[in-house]
Amino acid sequence: MELGKKVFLLSLLLLLLIVSCVYKHTKELVDITPIFIEEKVIVDEPSTNEPIVEEEIEEEQTNEVVSLQIEPNDEMAKEVNASVTEKITKIEEEIKEPKEIILKRIDEGYRRSNGELFYIDLSSKAKEIQDSLYLLMKNEPFEFTKNGIDYITKNDEMLSKIVKIMNENKNLKFEIAGHVSIKPDEEKYNTYISVMRAANIKKKLISLGISKNRMKARGYGDKIPLSQDDIKLFNRIEFNIIGE
Incomplete structure (x- = not known):
């Protein structure tokens, strides 16, 4: 066989070997990529839930603050209502049982003579x-x-x-x-x-x-x-x- 043909055949085999190697490595890369993606998704899921937990905590804290603000107002309202009720009750009692009228006895103006006494x-x-x-x-x-x-x-x-x-x-x-x-x-x-x-x-x-x-x-x-x-x-x- 001529030298030129030998060189050509060797070059062609080398090329086929290179293509075969490239194809093999490319397939391995393609097969590996989904694994990385899945792992990334699995790793990222907890991080997406963390803000929700934080919001719930913040909401609970907000409710505590609101309750603390309402309680004093409720107490004040109770005191006001109690005061008003007490006044109404007192007025009702005075209407039912009016305060006794004690009219003053006055001697001045009466006539007295011949040793009569006041x-x-x-x-x-x-x-x-x-x-x-x-x-x-x-x-x-x-x-x-x-x-x-x-x-x-x-x-x-x-x-x-x-x-x-x-x-x-x-x-x-x-x-x-x-x-x-x-x-x-x-x-x-x-x-x-x-x-x-x-x-x-x-x-x-x-x-x-x-x-x-x-x-x-x-x-x-x-x-x-x-x-x-x-x-x-x-x-x-x-x-x-x-x-x-």
């Missing part, structure tokens, strides 16, 4: 009797007819209690004091009605056996109201001890 001058025993009379007349006030002056039998039960006190304390002398304010700013009219009421009660007591010498009937009109703050009580009958 409340402040009475003995302790006479003061106790006087206090019981005030309480009695406060709870059971006198009533009169439509003309405003005549005694009516509706007062008999209460008057009998006064008669009992008089009979048990025969040393005491009394003023029957009428107080009236039927027509404001009409002093003469109010005084007349108050005098007539006191005089008619005196007549009734005389008929029940009480000596007229133990009693004085006087009318004060609207000059001496019982008072507490802005509250005034005009229309009433009083039995005041003036001697013992």
